[in-house]
Amino acid sequence: MIAIVSDIHANLEALEATLKDIRSQSVDEILCLGDVVGYGPNPRECLRIAMKECRFNLLGNHEQAVMQGAVGFNPKAKKAVEWTKEQLTAKEFPEQENLDFWKYLNSMPAQLTEGQILFVHASPLDPTNQYVVPMDAYNEAFIDELMEAVPQIAFCGHTHIPGIFTQDYLFLSPQDIDNEYIQGEKKLLVNVGSIGQPRDGDNRSCYILWDAEKRSVKYRRVEYDFETTIKKIEQSGLPETLGLRLARGV
């Protein structure tokens, strides 16, 4: 069994609670679809853990923004990118670790294909930046184009909205499928949700378990101490709203 996580967003409390939950399952390995950093107050700690615990970490748009500049980001997200960049370069931290982080950021792949599985941060058509939102399920031409790029199944994050896009133009939220879905003959695009900043109205961390033999996708939700994360955000100089939204899961 594989745990697939995404969009940790420097939220250490959410990441630690999720790892605890993952360890309570029979998981062989953890894969991360990007945005380890950005928005949250603990980019160094989360990067350190993700580099150690995940077999791979894909390049998210926030890692890309930290390295290349925050193009197309809203002012708050841009401020968080600049703050994160400072945290990863500051002289008060060991120089070697700073170098290791930057080397790692530069090595993050935008997408990976393993057999019939595609892993991307955002979309099979644009692995780092395209948003595929629930309403897109009803855009048949778009879904057809998307599924062309999917071998048999694809996993993504980026929107922070968990759910499964099917080849017959449906978006299935975790509630719609009672948190578990077995893949049939048709292709799927599975959004695994977000660890550190869920946006589906549920403030718990979200990730999935993928069982390749049963071809089952199982959504897991994990409560964490977001009050602590909110306090840290307030004290760090990051925009306050980045903390407040955590309580509401939006």
Ligand SMILES: [Fe+2]
């Ligand atoms: Fe994200």
